[in-house]
Amino acid sequence: MQFNPHHLAALSQVLRLGSFEAAAAELSVTPSAMSQRIKALEDQTGTVLVQRGPPCTGTEAGLRIAKHAEDIGLLEAQLTRELALDRDPMAARLKVAVNADSLATWFVEAMAASDGVLFDLVIDDQDHSADWLKRGEVSAAVTAHGKVVTGCDAHALGAFRYVACASPVYMQRWFADGITPKATSRAPCMVFNAKDALQRRWMEVNVAPQLFPPTHFLPSTQAFVDAAVAGLGWGMNPLEFVRPLMDEGKLVPLLPQTELMVPLTWQVSRVMAPALAQVTRAVLSSGRRHLSQE
Numbered sequence: 461m462q463f464n465p466h467h468l469a470a471l472s473q474v475l476r477l478g479s480f481e482a483a484a485a486e487l488s489v490t491p492s493a494m495s496q497r498i499k500a501l502e503d504q505t506g507t508v509l510v511q512r513g514p515p516c517t518g519t520e521a522g523l524r525i526a527k528h529a530e531d532i533g534l535l536e537a538q539l540t541r542e543l544a545l546d547r548d549p550m551a552a553r554l555k556v557a558v559n560a561d562s563l564a565t566w567f568v569e570a571m572a573a574s575d576g577v578l579f580d581l582v583i584d585d586q587d588h589s590a591d592w593l594k595r596g597e598v599s600a601a602v603t604a605h606g607k608v609v610t611g612c613d614a615h616a617l618g619a620f621r622y623v624a625c626a627s628p629v630y631m632q633r634w635f636a637d638g639i640t641p642k643a644t645s646r647a648p649c650m651v652f653n654a655k656d657a658l659q660r661r662w663m664e665v666n667v668a669p670q671l672f673p674p675t676h677f678l679p680s681t682q683a684f685v686d687a688a689v690a691g692l693g694w695g696m697n698p699l700e701f702v703r704p705l706m707d708e709g710k711l712v713p714l715l716p717q718t719e720l721m722v723p724l725t726w727q728v729s730r731v732m733a734p735a736l737a738q739v740t741r742a743v744l745s746s747g748r749r750h751l752s753q754e
Contacts, residue, residue, distance in 0.1 A: 468529035470497035478515030534735040553578045557601035559586035564681035566750035573742035585655035600728040612727045618751025622720040625711040626694035641668040648674045650695035658696040
């Protein structure tokens, strides 16, 4: 099945911007023309691609076709570079799954070094970002395991060094007699979201298994650190991110020399790898500069 490129562009813009009106303005056409293009694409595929509503969202088929359109844009951009042709004024769009801690510490640097690419980031836990690749919903991902997703190339980045830390006031209140299983089961901890297993892994290795302390859910890397400084709870933070606060004495480790190492891998669709070579170089350069290589 061959798709009309104008129809693909319409679908991509509607799903990216969330409305037919905004997508029409982006493509310099009328909302009526935009609606006709989406209807023509739905008639061609025989299925609904866009869930109308504020905002418009994609069905499973719609998201897959929109991802196909983005891949075509990346491949065309690669060909333009290789043939030294005039560049299309619209940059290619790349959808990537990345964990929040990477985004807060080193990934933006890689994005800035990738010329001619518009990034569409999906934020997910590093233990689950590979699932986006398996489903074909992203072209590349920062993952937390070395197992290569079928059809992808994998590049080791280094490891996040996570430290369990809290404020001195918090430590005095909850752990005055040490990091015992009893105290740890009562002391509030912080978890990024339901997928975040770092705190549980640290407790199992360094305190005891099957501990279930009271938990705050804080889905923000910066808020996670701010809450630790404020004494809300303890949590696992990237050492590079909190080192200045530890040097200032605003945060202290729960136990010395108990950092948790989380190796990260850059995985990219093998079909798209040549078109993403520049992005891959930027990601590897930034990641390996900021992550532990031990």
